[in-house]
Amino acid sequence: MKKEMEEGAARQQTTAESKPRSTRRHVKYPKKLPEYAALFGQTVRTVARWIRRGKEMEDLPPLDKPEQMAGWWRRCMDHQVPDYLIGFLPAVDAVAAPDPAGRSRDFSQIKALDIEQNVEELRRTHAINRQLLDEALLSAEPAAEQTVTLRQRNYERSLSYCARLKRACLESMRCA
Numbered sequence: 751m752k753k754e755m756e757e758g759a760a761r762q763q764t765t766a767e768s769k770p771r772s773t774r775r776h777v778k779y780p781k782k783l784p785e786y787a788a789l790f791g792q793t794v795r796t797v798a799r800w801i802r803r804g805k806e807m808e809d810l811p812p813l814d815k816p817e818q819m820a821g822w823w824r825r826c827m828d829h830q831v832p833d834y835l836i837g838f839l840p841a842v843d844a845v846a847a848p849d850p851a852g853r854s855r856d857f858s859q860i861k862a863l864d865i866e867q868n869v870e871e872l873r874r875t876h877a878i879n880r881q882l883l884d885e886a887l888l889s890a891e892p893a894a895e896q897t898v899t900l901r902q903r904n905y906e907r908s909l910s911y912c913a914r915l916k917r918a919c920l921e922s923m924r925c926a
Contacts, residue, residue, distance in 0.1 A: 779813055789816065801813075811826075
């Protein structure tokens with residue numbers, strides 16, 4: 751009898767853990783859902799789905815702070831952050847940053863690499879981008895969402911460059 755009671759309690763606990771959290775409670779946002787839908791370029795139904803998912807995950811979407819939506823998406827949604835949310839992230843302009851010492855750069859000593867060296871450097875850069883992306887994904891810092899987005903883009907670009915280089919090498923071998 752005692753064993754049956756323990757099994758029943760264990761079944762109830764498992765069932766309670768697997769149930770989605772209640773989404774019956776109402777959430778108040780400063781604006782109406784159609785305004786948020788227009789802001790994000792989505793339908794009201796989609797925004798309502800985000801809110802429902804946020805309730806289930808106990809992490810409501812920051813609809814009033816679009817720049818934080820990409821981070822929320824990574825935490826709560828199952829697939830990659832859509833481009834329309836990445837567009838809300840503040841731009842990181844490293845190219846326009848002035849040299850802190852105020853000196854000009856001298857590139858006269860840099861030598862060109864041959865094909866094999868370029869391939870090796872591209873593979874190395876791709877491996878570095880992968881490591882940086884993994885570190886950013888594991889980071890618990892609040893500012894990490896911008897870093898993850900930037901590093902994810904860099905990783906995808908280097909992967910694309912590797913694929914293009916591979917195709918170019920294969921084509922050149924056919925022609926030779």
